[in-house]
Amino acid sequence: MSTLSRARCRLAAHPSALDTALAAGVLVCMVAGSFVEPHGPDGVTWGVRTPDPLSLVLMTLGAAALVFRRRAPIAVLAWTGAVSVVESVTGDPRAPVVMSAVVALYTVAAATDRPTTWRAGLLSMGVLTGAAMLAGPLPWYAQENLAVLAWTGIGATAGDAVRSRRAFVRAIRERAEKAERTREEEARRRVAEERLRIARDLHDVVAHHIALVNVQAGVAAHVMDKRPDQAKEALAHVREASRSALDELRATVGLLRQSGDPEAPTEPAPGLDRLDELAGTFRNAGLQVEVARADQGTTLPTAVGLAAYRVVQEALTNVQKHAGPGAKAEVSVVRVGPNIEITVLDDGTGEDPAPAAGGGHGLLGMRERVAAVRGTLTTGPRYGGGFRVHAILPVTSGTTARGNDV
Known part of the structure; x- marks a missing residue:
């Protein structure tokens, strides 16, 4: 000033x-x-x-x-x-x-x-x-x-x-x-509507078949010793219902894909063990990335590791797209008590144009992903220039506790 x-x-x-x-x-x-x-x-x-x-x-x-x-x-x-x-x-x-x-x-x-x-x-x-x-x-x-x-x-x-x-x-x-408030409200509304639609579709597709599988499996267990023929018939119904559930579930998830999207990967979900590989891809694209880790080899649950990986990935993508030429990014992963903290900093000037219309949901997506594992995410500009993304994720995933409430 x-x-x-x-x-x-x-x-x-x-x-x-x-x-x-x-x-x-x-x-x-x-x-x-x-x-x-x-x-x-x-x-x-x-x-x-x-x-x-x-x-x-x-x-x-x-x-x-x-x-x-x-x-x-x-x-x-x-x-x-x-x-x-x-x-x-x-x-x-x-x-x-x-x-x-x-x-x-x-x-x-x-x-x-x-x-x-x-x-x-x-x-x-x-x-x-x-x-x-x-x-x-x-x-x-x-x-x-x-x-x-x-x-x-x-x-x-x-x-x-x-x-x-x-x-x-x-x-x-x-x-x-007013335009900023309207844009944020529209983004939140679309995310909420899409989440509700997916949840409704998944419930309609899965609930009936899983209930049928549960009933037929109970019948098979009950008559296995005395009437094996009826048990085989019940198991055949279980196999058919499970196959139908998988087919319909695949079709429902396929609605979320576009025609040019790649096929679903069969390898394990990425985590922080692939952080160096992720940073290398951005270095190859011309972005200067420095990685510092002090997590003492902490093993994270799959959901938490995936959330951490996606936060770093989205943050580095935003740096590459919006921070301007010559920007540098710093990624740090630190174990603090029962949590692991991930920080992505950049010194960009933000001279590149803003995302095109229809985009700009990256930060909202990061926040949703972090909240899904009961973590917290803070984002905002840095004093003196640049941007900061800071995520605090629990080492123990909270998804299991929520799953027990279903």
Whole structure:
């Protein structure tokens, strides 16, 4: 963060201090301007003059009111406008007391809506300029009177422009936040619907056949000794029901595959024992990956090992896709008490474009996989750049405990 940004943050955190500093600055400018003689003697363009004491008092009153400009902008505008009118009628019209009214008008325009700005701006311009032209000692066409008209118009216009820009930025931020919430909600909804559909299909396919297998197996065990022919018939029904269950289960799982997907692997599910092989595939693709392990050769259950492997795989895939060119990734596996902690860090700049529409479910998939084994997953950007994925998985899988509840 730059020095200017830090200064803005401090000032935004202390608005009263900012208003006090602004009031002091306006007072200094008004007092300094009151000593300037626009038309000096002997044809000199600029000269020095002594301001009237009443003008100095009015300048102080006008500047002091600016301290409260955020709390009561309309009241401050009315007060500074009244002070400026008094100066125009009774004092030296060249004294810049109207500067405080211009700042107050700017505040009203920036803090309210456009109709209020129009009303306050036209009223201020009319009253201040009219008082200077009609009741002041100078001719109505004097440049000092026209300057009042110009500066009040500039104050109102500048405040309205600032208010419009703030509203525009706020609207963009709100639309971006709403789009992000909508995208996350849509992703969660689709995952929940797909999980429910798969669960329903699997239940419909498996439940009937497993119940039939259970009944026929009981019959076979009961009549095995006395009526072996009936036992063989029951076992034939068991074989047929189990074959039907496998066929329908294969068909149901096949619905989740696309035409170009490879056939289901017959080798054991991957785990952390293949972490070096996984890192090697990404190194061959050009990604710099460093692996550090301090898990003391811990043997994980199949479900936990598969979840750990998929977390590392998805995290490295995201690094390769989104971290930008030249990014480096660090993978650490540490045994901490009854858990194993997996951390994937990268130093990427994130300059690559975002995932295409329809993607972006990788982090949600990781979270679902980790939650399935009763672990926790935290993800987020790193301070100074890059991304961090941290998973805590139990060494003892929790899937068995859940399976007993079925």
